[in-house]
Amino acid sequence: MMLGTVSGTVAATIRSGSLSGQALVTVSIATGSGERTVVACNPLSAGLGERVLLARGAAARHALGLPDSAVDAAVVAIVDEKASAPKS
Amino acid sequence: MMLGTVSGTVAATIRSGSLSGQALVTVSIATGSGERTVVACNPLSAGLGERVLLARGAAARHALGLPDSAVDAAVVAIVDEKASAPKS
Amino acid sequence: MMLGTVSGTVAATIRSGSLSGQALVTVSIATGSGERTVVACNPLSAGLGERVLLARGAAARHALGLPDSAVDAAVVAIVDEKASAPKS
Amino acid sequence: MMLGTVSGTVAATIRSGSLSGQALVTVSIATGSGERTVVACNPLSAGLGERVLLARGAAARHALGLPDSAVDAAVVAIVDEKASAPKS
Amino acid sequence: MMLGTVSGTVAATIRSGSLSGQALVTVSIATGSGERTVVACNPLSAGLGERVLLARGAAARHALGLPDSAVDAAVVAIVDEKASAPKS
Numbered sequence: 001m002m003l004g005t006v007s008g009t010v011a012a013t014i015r016s017g018s019l020s021g022q023a024l025v026t027v028s029i030a031t032g033s034g035e036r037t038v039v040a041c042n043p044l045s046a047g048l049g050e051r052v053l054l055a056r057g058a059a060a061r062h063a064l065g066l067p068d069s070a071v072d073a074a075v076v077a078i079v080d081e082k083a084s085a086p087k088s
Numbered sequence: 089m090m091l092g093t094v095s096g097t098v099a100a101t102i103r104s105g106s107l108s109g110q111a112l113v114t115v116s117i118a119t120g121s122g123e124r125t126v127v128a129c130n131p132l133s134a135g136l137g138e139r140v141l142l143a144r145g146a147a148a149r150h151a152l153g154l155p156d157s158a159v160d161a162a163v164v165a166i167v168d169e170k171a172s173a174p175k176s
Numbered sequence: 177m178m179l180g181t182v183s184g185t186v187a188a189t190i191r192s193g194s195l196s197g198q199a200l201v202t203v204s205i206a207t208g209s210g211e212r213t214v215v216a217c218n219p220l221s222a223g224l225g226e227r228v229l230l231a232r233g234a235a236a237r238h239a240l241g242l243p244d245s246a247v248d249a250a251v252v253a254i255v256d257e258k259a260s261a262p263k264s
Numbered sequence: 265m266m267l268g269t270v271s272g273t274v275a276a277t278i279r280s281g282s283l284s285g286q287a288l289v290t291v292s293i294a295t296g297s298g299e300r301t302v303v304a305c306n307p308l309s310a311g312l313g314e315r316v317l318l319a320r321g322a323a324a325r326h327a328l329g330l331p332d333s334a335v336d337a338a339v340v341a342i343v344d345e346k347a348s349a350p351k352s
Numbered sequence: 353m354m355l356g357t358v359s360g361t362v363a364a365t366i367r368s369g370s371l372s373g374q375a376l377v378t379v380s381i382a383t384g385s386g387e388r389t390v391v392a393c394n395p396l397s398a399g400l401g402e403r404v405l406l407a408r409g410a411a412a413r414h415a416l417g418l419p420d421s422a423v424d425a426a427v428v429a430i431v432d433e434k435a436s437a438p439k440s
Binding site for chain 1: 119
Binding site: 321324 | 362366368370376378383385386388389391392409410412413420421423424
């Protein structure tokens with residue numbers, strides 16, 4: 001999983017059927033060479049500015065209980081605090 | 089999913105059987121270290137210059153309803169507007 | 177999928193059983209930060225210097241009809257022309 | 265798998281159901297262009313500062329025996345020593 | 353698949369059960385922005401300094417005949433020679 005920060009929401013009326021009703025957020029991830037933004041489903045209703053864990057691929061679909069959906073990223077945890085870890 | 093912009097189309101007469109009839113577009117994705125171009129199936133008929141969400145891997149095949157196809161990228165949503173998110 | 181150019185062939189006598197008989201080519205992919213080379217199966221017999229679409233992961237195995245093979249990249253289309261897309 | 269070093273722990277009370285009870289650690293991975301941090305499940309109870317092997321995707325879920333979980337990274341080995349390999 | 357060079361071995365007594373008995377090597381891969389090291393299973397017994405093809409994800413598990421193992425990288429071929437391809 002990747003550590004990131006919820007940085008916004010995405011509105012998309014026209015979407016694949018399996019994305020219907022899914023809240024979509026942008027998650028900013030610090031990388032060695034700058035910052036990367038991923039759009040993820042947000043089943044835990046993480047709020048703007050919250051530190052979260054992002055899962056990719058099949059893990060994201062498992063988080064939603066939608067193994068056959070067109071989803072490849074989801075927020076799978078909200079970080080309480082981060083002990084003795086580098087800020088990233 | 090990744091935020092990108094439809095930047096062109098791809099013509100390819102010779103293609104894997106499971107790609108038959110699929111419209112292919114180039115999607116430009118801003119990254120920390122420049123821009124990356126991905127070729128994706130376009131089941132939502134997103135137009136040139138439209139902001140879209142791109143899904144990779146099995147998610148792309150699920151978007152097309154073709155789980156056994158030779159596809160690893162698809163446009164899965166067209167973005168209406170992007171609220172309080174970094175431009176990327 | 178990624179846009180690339182067939183840049184060579186790879187000879188490998190000792191290989192996993194499921195790669196037996198597969199033609200292997202190097203495909204050069206332009207990235208924001210230089211060029212990357214991927215070795216791919218070439219079921220469409222794309223020639224040296226041809227522009228191709230490369231699929232990764234399970235998509236590559238589906239292109240070959242070998243879902244349980246040790247393959248993670250395959251040429252899935254030969255590009256005719258690329259309309260209004262950035263050269264990449 | 266990637267070589268990394270356990271650099272911290274992650275506390276997350278709110279998490280996907282399938283992550284329940286999983287110890288989460290940050291693993292720092294040296295890359296050509298800096299350092300990357302991945303959050304991984306830690307079924308082997310690797311300690312802070314230990315060199316480990318990290319697996320991604322389905323391999324991580326297999327390590328946990330949880331093929332349908334929202335996990336995409338796990339520590340799958342603790343390195344004893346690393347013979348004649350570049351430090352990375 | 354990626355072209356790489358076997359650069360060392362990895363000793364790890366404590367490992368996931370499905371990695372039991374697997375020889376692990378480090379494979380160095382040249383990238384546009386430096387060098388990357390991946391740890392891979394070595395079912396073909398490639399030797400130190402040999403040029404190899406590395407497969408990632410499910411392809412690696414297929415190479416081992418262990419679809420449910422905690423493996424995400426394996427050497428799947430030993431390169432004889434590389435014809436008209438860029439050194440990478």
